[in-house]
Amino acid sequence: xxxxxxxxxxxxxxxxxxxxxxxxxxxxxxxxxxxxxxxxxxxxxxxxxxxxxxxxxxxxxxxxxxxxxxxxxxxxxxxxxxxxxxxxxxxxxxxxxxxxxxxxxxxxxxxxxxxxxxxxxxxxxxxxxxxxxxxxxxxxxxxxxxxxxxxxxxxxxxxxxxxxxxxxxxxxxxxxxxxxxxxxxxxxxxxxxxxxxxxxxxxxxxxxxxxxxxxxxxxxxxxxxxxxxxxxxxxxxxxxxxxxxxxxxxxxxxxxxxxxxxxxxxxxxxxxxxxxxxxxxxxxxxxxxxxxxxxxxxxxxxxxxxxxxxxxxxxxxxxxxxxxxxxxxxxxxxxxxxxxxxxxxxxxxxxxxxxxxxxxxxxxxxxxxxxxxxxxxxxxxxxxxxxxxxxxxxxxxxxxxxxxx
Numbered sequence: 001x002x003x004x005x006x007x008x009x010x011x012x013x014x015x016x017x018x019x020x021x022x023x024x025x026x027x028x029x030x031x032x033x034x035x036x037x038x039x040x041x042x043x044x045x046x047x048x049x050x051x052x053x054x055x056x057x058x059x060x061x062x063x064x065x066x067x068x069x070x071x072x073x074x075x076x077x078x079x080x081x082x083x084x085x086x087x088x089x090x091x092x093x094x095x096x097x098x099x100x101x102x103x104x105x106x107x108x109x110x111x112x113x114x115x116x117x118x119x120x121x122x123x124x125x126x127x128x129x130x131x132x133x134x135x136x137x138x139x140x141x142x143x144x145x146x147x148x149x150x151x152x153x154x155x156x157x158x159x160x161x162x163x164x165x166x167x168x169x170x171x172x173x174x175x176x177x178x179x180x181x182x183x184x185x186x187x188x189x190x191x192x193x194x195x196x197x198x199x200x201x202x203x204x205x206x207x208x209x210x211x212x213x214x215x216x217x218x219x220x221x222x223x224x225x226x227x228x229x230x231x232x233x234x235x236x237x238x239x240x241x242x243x244x245x246x247x248x249x250x251x252x253x254x255x256x257x258x259x260x261x262x263x264x265x266x267x268x269x270x271x272x273x274x275x276x277x278x279x280x281x282x283x284x285x286x287x288x289x290x291x292x293x294x295x296x297x298x299x300x301x302x303x304x305x306x307x308x309x310x311x312x313x314x315x316x317x318x319x320x321x322x323x324x325x326x327x328x329x330x331x332x333x334x335x336x337x338x339x340x341x342x343x344x345x346x347x348x349x350x351x352x353x354x355x356x357x358x359x360x361x362x363x364x365x366x367x368x369x370x371x372x373x374x375x376x377x378x379x380x381x382x383x384x385x386x387x388x389x390x391x392x393x394x395x396x397x398x399x400x401x402x403x404x405x
Contacts, residue, residue: 089157129390277311313376
């Protein structure tokens with residue numbers, strides 16, 4: 001194991017290499033678009049050309065969500081390095097150029113979702129929670145490119161995933177609100193699995209990563225909550241315990257319902273596993289809450305949204321929509337089907353974008369709900385478990401308090 005003293009010294013060296021930062025520890029960059037804006041490029045083409053607009057299937061960086069616990073560092077790729085150490089036969093220090101040229105480059109299209117996505121729905125429909133009031137748009141579906149983590153680890157002599165070993169990702173670039181650095185981890189078996197598609201991303205949407213998305217290198221962990229996708233990566237450690245970082249040990253956990261406040265939560269932090277895979281989810285983007293909507297001449301209304309599969313159990317296989325509180329359901333049309341041709345295996349990590357024409361009774365206070373199904377047999381339920389931090393909410397997608405004319 002690497003000592004805390006050596007990690008601290010390493011962190012200081014790395015921080016000195018930063019050119020400048022944006023935002024601050026007290027006021028980090030945290031934002032999301034409206035859910036309608038998030039899928040707007042797709043929605044504009046859905047009716048005329050269902051599922052054949054790849055550009056709209058990918059989330060542009062300009063409208064993606066941002067989640068940070070500290071400043072955004074601007075780092076020089078020419079001097080940045082990533083150290084691979086811990087329980088490895090051959091410790092390495094790789095430059096960004098090494099990552100780009102010494103290993104095969106792998107491209108993966110997948111959704112990145114904040115663990116707190118839909119927290120607002122949990123706090124308003126179930127009970128108050130702690131944390132940023134994320135709506136339904138803390139998610140993005142992007143194309144990522146870089147070397148497979150398994151290839152890098154094999155270069156360091158790691159050939160097998162022994163039970164009990166973890167791979168910890170760390171960034172010592174800037175201090176965070178609750179710790180001096182940011183880190184997360186997953187089981188080593190996942191990192192070494194070719195089917196898991198874990199990469200060290202150098203590009204997003206065919207361009208170098210932007211600073212707010214982790215330039216020059218970040219971890220991409222398809223199917224896993226965004227808290228583990230460490231940005232501005234500078235250290236990868238194989239160890240016999242999960243990351244010791246605050247955000248792995250004392251945040252991003254679905255605490256039991258008895259943990260009603262900070263004091264009550266104390267006994268559960270060490271007993272509750274860190275959130276790893278994201279749950280199945282669907283969200284209604286059109287209409288949004290509190291809108292006034294008009295039915296078509298045929299008495300229908302076109303509902304649109306997105307859905308993401310549960311962890312490794314993708315792809316999404318079906319989305320259903322109801323305009324009468326779940327008594328009757330209509331199957332939605334699912335886009336992105338052009339991916340069936342050449343990316344059938346990897347599309348399991350992606351969101352789908354969908355549309356459905358439904359009946360809704362005229363009047364006020366109406367509600368439309370959606371539910372998703374995936375290839376692993378997971379089905380979205382009406383609500384999910386309340387927890388103090390408001391993470392992992394995946395109850396029905398909802399558009400509430402609608403006025404229908």
